Amino acid sequence: MPTKPEVGLFVTCLIDFFRPSAAFAAVQLLQDAGCSVTVPKAQTCCGQPAFNSGDSGDARAVARTVLKTFAPFQYVVVPSASCAGMIRHFPELFKDTEHAETAVSLAARTHELTGFLVDVLGVTSVRADFPHAAAYHDSCSALREMGIRDQPRQLLRSVTGLQLCELSDAETCCGFGGTFCVKYPEISGKMAAAKTRDITESGANTLVGPDMGCLLNMAGRLSRENSHIQVRHIAEVLAGQTAAPPIAGPETE
Amino acid sequence: MRVTSPGFKANAGRALTDPQLQKALKRLKGGFQVARLKAAEQLPEFEALRDQAREIKDFTLAHLDFYLELFEERVGFAGGKVHWAANASAAREIVLDICREAGAKKILKGKSMVTEEIGLNDHLEAHGLQVIETDLGEYIIQLRKEPPSHIIAPAIHVSKDQVSEDFRKHHTDLEPKRPLEEPRELLDEARQILREHFLTADVGITGANFLVAASGSSVIVTNEGNGDLTQTLAKTHIVVASIEKVVPTMEDCATLLRVLSRSATGQELSVYTTFSTGPRRAGDPDGPVDYHVVLLDNGRTQLLGNEFREVLRCIRCGSCMNSCPVYGAVGGHAYGWVYPGPIGAVLTPALVGVEKAWHLPSASSFCGKCEEVCPVRIPLPKLMRHWRERAFEAGKAPATQRFGLKIWSLFARRPGLYRLATRLASRLLRMLGRKRGSLSKLPLAGGWTSERDLPVPPGPTFSDLYHRRKS
Numbered sequence: 001m002p003t004k005p006e007v008g009l010f011v012t013c014l015i016d017f018f019r020p021s022a023a024f025a026a027v028q029l030l031q032d033a034g035c036s037v038t039v040p041k042a043q044t045c046c047g048q049p050a051f052n053s054g055d056s057g058d059a060r061a062v063a064r065t066v067l068k069t070f071a072p073f074q075y076v077v078v079p080s081a082s083c084a085g086m087i088r089h090f091p092e093l094f095k096d097t098e099h100a101e102t103a104v105s106l107a108a109r110t111h112e113l114t115g116f117l118v119d120v121l122g123v124t125s126v127r128a129d130f131p132h133a134a135a136y137h138d139s140c141s142a143l144r145e146m147g148i149r150d151q152p153r154q155l156l157r158s159v160t161g162l163q164l165c166e167l168s169d170a171e172t173c174c175g176f177g178g179t180f181c182v183k184y185p186e187i188s189g190k191m192a193a194a195k196t197r198d199i200t201e202s203g204a205n206t207l208v209g210p211d212m213g214c215l216l217n218m219a220g221r222l223s224r225e226n227s228h229i230q231v232r233h234i235a236e237v238l239a240g241q242t243a244a245p246p247i248a249g250p251e252t253e
Numbered sequence: 254m255r256v257t258s259p260g261f262k263a264n265a266g267r268a269l270t271d272p273q274l275q276k277a278l279k280r281l282k283g284g285f286q287v288a289r290l291k292a293a294e295q296l297p298e299f300e301a302l303r304d305q306a307r308e309i310k311d312f313t314l315a316h317l318d319f320y321l322e323l324f325e326e327r328v329g330f331a332g333g334k335v336h337w338a339a340n341a342s343a344a345r346e347i348v349l350d351i352c353r354e355a356g357a358k359k360i361l362k363g364k365s366m367v368t369e370e371i372g373l374n375d376h377l378e379a380h381g382l383q384v385i386e387t388d389l390g391e392y393i394i395q396l397r398k399e400p401p402s403h404i405i406a407p408a409i410h411v412s413k414d415q416v417s418e419d420f421r422k423h424h425t426d427l428e429p430k431r432p433l434e435e436p437r438e439l440l441d442e443a444r445q446i447l448r449e450h451f452l453t454a455d456v457g458i459t460g461a462n463f464l465v466a467a468s469g470s471s472v473i474v475t476n477e478g479n480g481d482l483t484q485t486l487a488k489t490h491i492v493v494a495s496i497e498k499v500v501p502t503m504e505d506c507a508t509l510l511r512v513l514s515r516s517a518t519g520q521e522l523s524v525y526t527t528f529s530t531g532p533r534r535a536g537d538p539d540g541p542v543d544y545h546v547v548l549l550d551n552g553r554t555q556l557l558g559n560e561f562r563e564v565l566r567c568i569r570c571g572s573c574m575n576s577c578p579v580y581g582a583v584g585g586h587a588y589g590w591v592y593p594g595p596i597g598a599v600l601t602p603a604l605v606g607v608e609k610a611w612h613l614p615s616a617s618s619f620c621g622k623c624e625e626v627c628p629v630r631i632p633l634p635k636l637m638r639h640w641r642e643r644a645f646e647a648g649k650a651p652a653t654q655r656f657g658l659k660i661w662s663l664f665a666r667r668p669g670l671y672r673l674a675t676r677l678a679s680r681l682l683r684m685l686g687r688k689r690g691s692l693s694k695l696p697l698a699g700g701w702t703s704e705r706d707l708p709v710p711p712g713p714t715f716s717d718l719y720h721r722r723k724s
Binding site for chain 1: 262265266269282578579582583615616617618619620621622624625638640641642643644645646650651654655658659661662664665666667668671675678679687688689690691693698699700701703704705706707708709710711712713714715716718719720
């Protein structure tokens, strides 16, 4: 019998802080797919905020923690395409340093969650119920950096009762963009408004996506617009763990 | 041209609240973007052609000195002359001298971004020459005294009604009560006015989409035919082109032409693709008597040797701005100089300095659509990130951002301390807004909450919950 794939789960800072239920769901999805999952305690952030701000020094300092913590695992799985994409940038970040080799090897072993389930493990369906009309948001990093488009849709279609809605302009950015959304709030807000309009017109009552940054942005905007549409990380719906209130949603009694 | 890039934020703010501009920008999505996609789908080898196009440009850039000198030699064989301009002012002087030698009074221009880059029109006008733009879009913005807002559709920000108003204001010799509402009527009137100018021009100035080294030809693509009239009717034809426009052979040029118009407007080819090789020869029915090419460096040889080299592959199709959500939100003028959109965000800091233009590469969500559509696969987000590195080194990032990064890094590199800090922050946020699930205002978070609510964590951090559960 082949040994279980050894997965180190990189939770990401935004999920750790804003959406623990997404991380629990990711652990369950990986275990259900036959992985041995470890969540190392010594993890914080991937370093992307500094990297994209042109601050390579701080980016390297933070990314070194990721390198050290996750180097021993066969696979690093990330419930965020943006942070997985950042680890794929590590070879560039650590070029000509003592960590260059580790960076290349770690980047090659790093995957976004739904891409890992479908492409690496060959998962084609999940066992979950979610009797709602749900739209999937293609985050830019998933779509253009990690090649994730059909994988999450395939898994969502296997959820009992879920009706998958498509957004028009699905491949257009929601306006999050990391620090962009607070550096240029008016431009970001304009982009977010276009996205929430598309979400509303899709007929979905739930929005799911693979990236917490985008989800916080869209959930925050929908909340500002007093929308009834609920926002969740895709892992929650795929794992059937939807007891937590939706992102930015009020506490349930 | 005055650089207003340092005021990008204010420019963008005005653009976002300009209803006319917002209406104009909506056309981008349905127009160019859809057309490009359709053209790409209809050509099975489109992706392979993009690879070839990239290779041609990379190869040429690796041997740029050789092909530029070959081009100069071949232009000479054809009876023309090449002039080398190290910078904008040198290029302006060369053009002015040629115009003076030709005894010119009236100069006609085909559409050219590089002459915008060197501020040619203002210079020639300041020396008493009459300069007339002949591309319809350029003609309109010349009347309006505005810079172009898009590299292939310079007047995309102007409405039909505004054009009608401008024509009535400037074409005072025509019947004031003439009908002038339909696009056809506007076009006919512009054509009528420009025909007169074409027939009486002394010098025609064009840019070049490509320079073919093997034959010494300059190539322009247009949809209106104005470029042809500009360069064949006047006695003198001056081509102004930057050095990275050169390609080795006609075959290379043909490959690049196949991706250029498809990426730009979705056309298989532009309506006119015109090759100019030297002046009129004995027996030619038309063509200029003198043919000059001004080769402009203006900082490009610097780029050849640094981390921005790949930007020199650009063939100026405009697809990056057509697909850019930031350009789509604020339009071209907000960028504050000649080249807007993602390509402008990479070129402008190189040409006017990162001190003035650091906002441009900073104002990107790094969504990657520009790179996805670029016919020569320029990694625009990566190059913007390199400008952010330069800006950060130069201390250009706002103090709040630098301070924020320092604090964040202090915690993020120390997992134990980080857990403690996030535990406390989570508790604080929940105290403020757990019941509602989000906050509409929070001190120091105005950049977020001005546009959206801030979701509140539903409970302790995952790290606390998970490791507590495990133990």
